[in-house]
Amino acid sequence: xxxxxxxxxxxxxxxxxxxxxxxxxxxxxxxxxxxxxxxxxxxxxxxxxxxxxxxxxxxxxxxxxxxxxxxxxxxxxxxxxxxxxxxxxxxxxxxxxxxxxxxxxxxxxxxxxxxxxxxxxx
Amino acid sequence: xxxxxxxxxxxxxxxxxxxxxxxxxxxxxxxxxxxxxxxxxxxxxxxxxxxxxxxxxxxxxxxxxxxxxxxxxxxxxxxxxxxxxxxxxxxxxxxxxxxxxxxxxxxxxxxxxxxxxxxxxxxxxxxxxxxxxxxxxxxxxxxxxxxxxxxxxxxxxxxxxxxxxxxxxxxxxxxxxxxxxxxxxxxxxxxxxxxxxxxxxxxxxxxxxxxxxxxxxxxxxxxxxxxxxxxxxxxxxxxxxxxxxxxxxxxxxxxxxxxxxxxxxxxxxxxxxxxxxxxxxxxxxxxxxxxxxxxxxxxxxxxxxxxxxxxxxxxxxxxxxxxxxxxxxx
Numbered sequence: 001x002x003x004x005x006x007x008x009x010x011x012x013x014x015x016x017x018x019x020x021x022x023x024x025x026x027x028x029x030x031x032x033x034x035x036x037x038x039x040x041x042x043x044x045x046x047x048x049x050x051x052x053x054x055x056x057x058x059x060x061x062x063x064x065x066x067x068x069x070x071x072x073x074x075x076x077x078x079x080x081x082x083x084x085x086x087x088x089x090x091x092x093x094x095x096x097x098x099x100x101x102x103x104x105x106x107x108x109x110x111x112x113x114x115x116x117x118x119x120x121x122x
Numbered sequence: 123x124x125x126x127x128x129x130x131x132x133x134x135x136x137x138x139x140x141x142x143x144x145x146x147x148x149x150x151x152x153x154x155x156x157x158x159x160x161x162x163x164x165x166x167x168x169x170x171x172x173x174x175x176x177x178x179x180x181x182x183x184x185x186x187x188x189x190x191x192x193x194x195x196x197x198x199x200x201x202x203x204x205x206x207x208x209x210x211x212x213x214x215x216x217x218x219x220x221x222x223x224x225x226x227x228x229x230x231x232x233x234x235x236x237x238x239x240x241x242x243x244x245x246x247x248x249x250x251x252x253x254x255x256x257x258x259x260x261x262x263x264x265x266x267x268x269x270x271x272x273x274x275x276x277x278x279x280x281x282x283x284x285x286x287x288x289x290x291x292x293x294x295x296x297x298x299x300x301x302x303x304x305x306x307x308x309x310x311x312x313x314x315x316x317x318x319x320x321x322x323x324x325x326x327x328x329x330x331x332x333x334x335x336x337x338x339x340x341x342x343x344x345x346x347x348x349x350x351x352x353x354x355x356x357x358x359x360x361x362x363x364x365x366x367x368x369x370x371x372x373x374x375x376x377x378x379x380x381x382x383x384x385x386x387x388x389x390x391x392x393x394x395x396x397x398x399x400x401x402x403x404x405x406x407x408x409x410x411x412x413x414x415x416x417x418x419x420x421x422x423x424x425x426x427x428x429x430x431x432x433x434x435x436x437x438x439x440x441x442x443x444x445x446x447x448x449x450x451x452x
Contacts, residue, residue, distance in 0.1 A: 020431050027427060041422050042159075045432050046176045069137055 005057035005107055009100065015052045018094050023048050025090040032086045035074050055091065055112040067118035075121045084116055127170070127203035135197075141166070141177075141204065142193035152193055153206075156441045159195035161258045162303045163249065166193045171202030180305050214251065215240060219295045220270060222287075225358040229324050230288060231262075234271040234297060241265075244331025245308065245410070247438070248273075248301035250283060257283040260328035260412070260438065261302065264335045274327035274358075306410060306438040308336045312343075316407045319347040320394050320421055323356060325413020328438055330359060332410055337370050346374045346401070350393025350417075352381040357388070376400075394421040398428060405429035408436075415439035 010017075023045055027033055036044065047070075054060040071079060091112055095105045126133045126141060128150065135144035142164050145152050155163040159179065173191030181190050190207065221233040242248075244264045248271075249256045263272035278284045306328055308317075317336060319329045326349050333345055351357050354377075363375040378393040389396050394417055401407075409425045411418045418439040425435060 016433075020426075023432075024427060027423070040158075040419075041426065041432075042179070043176065066137065 005104065006053075006059075009056050009104060009108075011058065012053075014098070015049055015056060015058065017098060018052050018056075019045055019049050021097055022052060022090060022094040025094060026087065029086055029090060032083050035077070035079065035083070051112075052091075054115075055108045057108070057111060062115075064115075064118040067115055068121055071119045072121055079120065081116075081120065084119060088112060124198040125201045126198070127201070128205070138197055140194050141196045141198065141202070145193070154194060155256070155258070157194045158439070158441070159192050160304075160439060160441070161249070162192060163256065163258075164193040165190055165207050166196075167191075167205045167207055169203040169205050171198065171200055171204075173202075174198065180303065182303070214298050214300050217271070217297050217299060219291055219293055219297060221293055222291065225274060227355055228277045229274050229358055230277075232273045232275055232287060232291075233263075234273070234299075236263075236265075236269055236271050240271075240302075242271075242302035243307035243309075244335040245306045245328035245412075245436075245438070246302035246304045247306075247328075248299045248303070251298040251300075252283050252286055255282045257281075258303075260306075260324075260331070262327040262331040264331055264338055266338050267334065272327075272331075274324045274330075276324040304438065306332075306412065306436045308332050308339065308341070310339050310341075312408075313339070313341050314343045316343045317341070317345045317410070318397060318401065318404065318407050318425070319345065319410045319412075320350075320397050320417075321348070321411070322350045322393060322413035322417050323440070325418075325438070325440055326359065328412045329410060330363075333366070333373060337366075337373060342372065344372050344374065345370075346376070346397070348376045348378055348393040348397040350378040350380055350396075350413075352379070354379050354385070354388060392417070394424065398424055401428075403429055406431075406434075408434045410436045410438075412438040413440055415441055 027036055050060055050062065054062045088109060092105055092109060095108065123137055124135050126135060126144060128145065133144060133148045133150065142152055142154055142157065153163050155161045168189040168191060173189060173196050177191040177196035178186045215237045217234045217237045219232060220235050222230055224230050242261055242265060244261055247258045247260045249258050259273040259275060261271060262274055263270060275284050275287050277288045319333060321329045329347055333347055336345055347363065349357060357377050360377055367373050367375045376396065377388045378391060378396050379388045380392045404425050407430050409430050411421045418437050422435055422437055426432065
């Protein structure tokens with residue numbers, strides 16, 4: 001199933017459309033915006049893009065190890081399940097805005113959800 | 123942990139460490155300057171392995187194809203073999219100073235002979251070599267209309283190159299440069315798009331070029347230029363910009379003074395804040411941000427949140443430094 005998801009959703013063009021919407025939502029979400037203070041926007045957008053590519057079932061270089069290391073400093077600052085939930089909400093809202101069918105949104109949410117323990121360092 | 127093969131030796135990088143940081147940590151000297159993926163001093167070439175997409179950002183297409191990348195921005199996911207740039211790919215260009223004049227107390231305009239066959243866009247930058255130092259300067263000239271290269275050089279306290287340029291350099295002196303680099307320039311993909319140009323200090327140089335380039339190419343959308351400085355003496359080209367606004371109905375110029383004491387001639391406040399207050403909705407706009415690195419960074423976020431798409435935001439943060447930059451031995 002997930003093998004075709006990326007193509008069904010529209011490949012890289014779909015990811016590019018989603019990055020701006022998703023990143024804007026994340027930056028304006030008071031629950032999580034503080035974790036993005038001072039980050040370089042271009043580097044961050046590139047990370048968002050690889051995250052969305054991963055969630056869309058596309059080609060990625062995502063490893064659990066990198067996820068742990070990349071978020072370890074945020075876990076120290078108090079990153080927890082509630083923040084992960086907030087990101088998941090923003091992801092779903094982004095996809096709804098792009099009129100992605102609910103069954104595909106569910107598929108992508110499941111892929112994104114699989115990173116939870118790595119992100120939270122558990 | 124990725125391994126880097128360089129000059130017949132192998133170095134192990136830490137996870138998420140850049141090639142530049144890793145080599146430096148191992149005591150290997152690599153030419154570098156801004157360490158922020160901008161100045162292109164740390165340009166290197168991948169012999170084996172793939173440079174990351176982000177490490178190739180802003181590099182000329184022809185060099186990207188030859189697997190050039192920026193060592194400071196490259197965090198490899200796999201092993202790589204790398205080398206310094208090939209001199210044949212990056213020829214040093216000889217030119218000479220043809221004129222210099224003060225634009226205000228600290229900033230002077232330098233005109234250089236346009237080297238034969240030098241192709242560039244207004245707003246791109248060049249690296250200027252002087253002895254073993256190098257500095258990046260934006261191109262304020264427009265190739266279609268100006269038969270010289272124009273730089274606006276701010277005098278930096280104890281600045282090696284700016285000091286030499288301001289105090290010693292005279293018409294006829296030879297200069298060595300390479301470039302052009304960067305993607306902070308106008309492109310004619312939508313001539314009806316509204317452009318917002320925000321700059322501080324000598325960040326006006328690329329914007330002065332970009333605005334005139336857009337007008338020369340028949341841009342029809344509005345072009346709003348906000349130039350900021352702490353006090354009025356830091357502004358420059360005020361008369362020229364006002365004349366440009368009189369000649370072109372779609373060009374608008376707003377000089378801003380942030381340090382208080384603004385008279386009726388200038389707006390009072392920071393250029394980016396004044397611009398955002400006047401234009402809070404930037405969906406569909408193209409944005410150019412140049413000058414003070416902190417301003418550029420915070421304005422980038424603000425214009426994005428105001429609706430500008432990431433691909434429509436062009437930024438050129440200026441890093442000023444007084445200490446030596448190590449230039450690649452030519």
